[in-house]
Amino acid sequence: MIGPDTVGLTPEEGRHAAQLLGRVPTALEWGLFGALWSEHCSYKSSKNILAWLKPPPGQVVGGPGDNAGVVRLNAHWEVAFKVESHNHPSYVEPFHGAATGVGGIIRDVVAMGAYPVALMDSLRFGPDSARLQEGVVRGIGFYGNAIGVPTVGGELSYGQAYRGNPLVNVLCVGVRKPGAGISAGTSRPGDRIVLVGADTGRDGIHGASLLASRSFAAPDAETGTLRPAVQVGDPFTGRMVMEAMLAVLQGGKLHAMQDLGAAGLSSALAEMAGQGGVGVEVDVDRVPRREMGMTPYEVMLSETQERMLLTVPPGDLAEVLTQLSQLEVRASDIGTVTADGRLSVREAGAVVASIPAGSLTDGAPRRAAPERMVGPIRVPERYAPSGVFRREEALFVLGHPECRSKASVYHRYDSMVQTHTVKGPGDDGAVLRLDEGPDGLVIAVDGPGRLSACDAYTGGARAVLEAVVNVTAMGGIPIGLSDGLNLGSPDDEDVFRDFAALVAGIADAAHALQVPVTGGNVSFYNQTGSDSVWPTAVIAAVGRHPNPEAAIARGTLEASMALYLLGEAESTLSATVWRLTLGDGLPGPATAPDWTRSRAVLEALSRLNEAGLPAAAHDVADGGLFVTLAEMLLAQADPATGLDVTVDSDLPARAALFNEGPAQVVVAVPDHREGDVLRILASSGCPGRRLGAVTGSGALTFETCEGRFTYPREELRAAWLPPELTEPDAVLAGKGDAP
Amino acid sequence: MKVAVVTFPGSNCDRDTLRALSRLPVEAVPVWHRDTHLGGASAVILPGGFAYGDYLRAGALAAHSPVMGTVRELVNAGGRVLGICNGFQILTESGLLPGALAMNVSRRFQCEWVQVQVQECLPGLRFAAGERFSLPIANGEGRYIPDPQRPLGRDAVAFLSYRDGAGRPHNPNGSWREVAGVASADGRVIGLMPHPERASAAWLGGEDGLRFLRVWTGGDGVPA
C-alpha cells in the first residue's frame, strides 16, 4: 500500500498533504508529495537559511531559484553556472553515479539556454578508497570526455570523515548571448509540453526522496532495498539532447525549458508550473517507455537520465518536432500548459492526480531558520609543536595525498575539447578564451573541508576566500559564486547548527568580498551511523579575464625576477597539511579570515595584474609556502630554474614553511619593477615583502631562522609525483572500457 | 580549396576543426552524417569525438553512416580525407585504412601533449620526412594494431610515429611500432590519433597543428 510512510513523508506531512487536497491523496499523488517534499527536492531544512545568501539586487542576471545562476560577463556573454552533488548515487555505483552527476549538472546549464563550456569536479574520499576513487574518476571521464565539455580542473582530497560518505560535486559553466536565455517559468497557457530524449524506464525511482534524503543507517542492506534500477549515464544521448535543445532554442519558438533531474517528470513539471504560475496537464500514455507495464507512478517518478522538457506554442509544435527529429533525438508531445495552476496527470483519459502545483513546490513544509549565528568560533592555538625542523618533513608534506600531483587523475579528462582552454588543470584555476569579445573566463573551485572540521563558519568563509583568491591569482576579476554544501543529517541538531554556520560564513565572505552567490546545491545525509562528513562547502568562483590569451598562472620564471609574498604568514600550524602528517586525522581549528587584510591582498593583486607586472602567481594553500614554491618550480620547463627565498625570521622554520594562513599569494615580478610593486602594496594597504629571487640553481632554497635548506628539483619531483598506481583500477564494473 | 567537416552523432571536435580551418586560406563547410553530398568539397575531415558514443568499438557504428559511401567515392575520384582521432578510428573501421585501434595499454583515456614525426613523405603533400609536430592526444582507444592481411608498406604506410622531446621513439599507448598515424600510399587517406585542431593558436599551447593542417590543405610547412 502506498501511503505517506512508503514515500518518505512524516505522518504530520501526510496529514498536511491530505489537508491541502481536501481528500485522501491517490497513490500517485502520495508519490508526488513524497518526491517533491523530500529534503532533496524541497530544501525544507535549508531554504530559510539559504535565504541569507540572496545577492543584493542588480548583481546577477538570474540568482538562486533557477536551474543555474547567471551573471553578466560583458556585452557579448552571460555566464550560467552551478555546482551540484551526486554523493549518494556515487557511493552506490561509483562509475554511473559520478557519470550521471556530470550529465545532470550539464542539463541544468543547458536549461538556462547556455552552451556548457567547462566542467570541474571536486572529490572527497576516505583514505583507503582507491577502488571507489577509480570508479568515480572513470565515470567522470566517461561522461565529460564523450559529451565534449572539457574538464578544466577540480579538487581531490581525503579525510577519515569521508570514508563511508564520499563526496562527488561537479561544477558546470556555460555561456549564452544576452537576451538568448530561457528559463523554466515562462510557459503560457495553451502551450504544448514536449519531452525530449531517452525513453523512460524504471530507473532510480525514489532516488531523490529516499536515497538522497536519508542517512545510510546500514548502507548495503538499505541501499539494496531502496533501489529499483540504477541510473545509467549515456553521454552519447546526452550530447544529442544538449545540441538539439540549444539548436531549437535558437529557432526562437520555445517558451520554457526544464531539465529532468531528481524525481524526474514530477519535479520538472511542478517547477515549470510553480515558477510560471501556470498549470500543466500530462498524459502518461504519451510518455515513451523502455519497459512494459509501467504504472503512472513509475512514469512520473522515474529518474531516467538524458531527458529535457520544453514548452512550445501549439502553432509551432510541428516545426519544433520536425527539427528535433532531423537532429535525431526522440521528442513527444505529452501534454498542455493550463491556466488552472494544477499539476494534473491523466491515464487512459482519466485524471489520476491533480494537485495545486504551488503546494508541491513553495508549499512544502519548511524548517525555521535559527538565529543567524556565527559561532562559536574556535581560535587555533599559536605555534605549538616543539622540536626543530627536519628537512625531510618538507618532502613528506609535498608528497602528502593533499599536496602531491594530481596529474595522474586529470590527464584522464579531456581538458582541451572546444579549443577554449588557455590554462587547464594543474593551476590555481582555469582560463578559457571565448570566441567573441575581449574577455575570457576564469574558473576555480575550492572546498577545504578540513578548515570546517572544528568550526563550520570559518570553513565556509575560507572556502569563498580561497576561491576568490584563486580567480584573482589567475588574473581574473571575480563575478559570481556557486556553492555545493555537503553535510550529515539535518535531523541531528549539531549538523543543523553546522549547516547554519557554514552558510553564515559563506554569506559574510560573499558580502565582504562583494561577489554574489548565484546558486548552489545542498546535500544532506552524508552520514553513516554517527559518522558524518566535515561540513564541506565546495565553492566555485567565476571571473572575467581581461586578457585571456596572456593568462600567466605558474608562468615562466627567469633569473631576472624577484619573488614577493602578498599577505601575512601566520604562526599556527593548526588545520594545515603539516598537522595532518601527525597522523591522528584531527586537523584542529582554522583561522578565520581578516576581511580588511584579505581585501587589501586582493586589491594589490588585481592592481599588479592591471599593471601587467606578475610573470607568475600562485596562492598559498595546502602545504603552505613550501608547497606553493615547489609547485611553481616544478611547473617550469627549464630544469635549471631555481628559487632562493628567505622566510619570515620571526617564525620557527616549520611555521614559516607550512602555515596556511588565509590570503597569501606568491608573485614573481621582473626585478627592475620592485619600485612599482612596493608602491602598489603600500597604496593598497597590503602587507607583503620580498621573499627572494629566481636563480639558475635548479633547486629550491630556504633561508630560515633554523638554517638554510636546499631541495634539488629532482628530489622535489620524486616526492611530489605519486607512485605509479598499481591498485585494482581495472575494476570491470562500469562500461566504456571493454574493447 | 573547399574542405567538408563531417558531424556524426556524437562527434565533438567538429566545430573546433571548422574553427581551426578558418585560420587557413580554405573554405570549410559542415556536413551531417546523413548527407550524401559534400557540398562540392575536394577534401573531407572526419573529426574527433565519440561518434555513437564509441559504443561497441570506437568508430564502428559511424563507419556505417550514409556519408561514408560518399567519402569513399570522393577518394576514388582523387579527393582527400583526413581522420582525426575518432575520425582515424572510423577510417580503419570502414576499411579505408588498414589496421585497427584498440584500448590503450594503460587502460585509460589519456589527454596530454605528444611529439610526432613524419616517417614517410606522401605524394602531393609537402610533409618533410623527419618533420616534427607537437600536438595533443585525447583518447582511450588509440593503440594501433596492424592488419596481417594488409601490412603497412604496401598500399598504406606508417605516416606518423610518436617521439619523445629528444626525438627518440616513445610510446604513450602501446601502439605497434609507435604508430601515431597511417596514410594510404597515394596520400589521399590519412588518419592520426593526435588533434591538430587543438594546436592551432599560441594561446592553446602551440601552432604546430595549424601547420599540419596547412600542409594537408596543400600549403607549405613554413610557419605563418
Added chain:
Amino acid sequence: MSRVHIVVHLKEGVRDPAGEAVQHVLRDMGFLVEHLRIGRHITLDVDSAAGDDAARLGREMAERLLANPVMEQFSVEVRS
C-alpha cells in the same frame, strides 16, 4: 586446467545505451533485431581438476570482482 566462462549482463530493466545504439545501426543496415543487450564474456583458466570446483571458483570471482551486483547478473560455465 579447467576453462571457465563467465558471462556478465546488465540486469533486466537497467538501461543499456550501447545496446540501443548498436541495435539502431543494425536496423539501419536492414537487420530487424530486437532486445539487443551487450554484456561481457570473460574466459579464464583455473588449475582445478574437478569441474564443480572450477564453477564454484568462477562464481566466487564473479561475485567478488567480475560482476557489479548493483546492476549486473552473471552466469558461469565450465568446459575442460
Added chain:
Amino acid sequence: MSRVHIVVHLKEGVRDPAGEAVQHVLRDMGFLVEHLRIGRHITLDVDSAAGDDAARLGREMAERLLANPVMEQFSVEVRS
C-alpha cells in the same frame, strides 16, 4: 523469435590490457587464474523461425559490424 548469442573476443596474440589487469587483481585476491581474456557477449532476438537462418544472420551481423576482423574473432550460437 530466436535468441542469438554472439561472443566476440580479441584474437590470440592481441594484447588485452583489461584482461591482464583483472587477472592481476584476481591473483592478488588469491585466485590463481591464467589466460584471462575479456570479450563481449551480445544477445539479440531475430524474427526467424528456423535456427539455421538465425545463425546465418548472426554471423552476417558479426562479420559486418559486431566484430572487427583485424583484431577480433567471434562465435555464434542460437537458442530459441
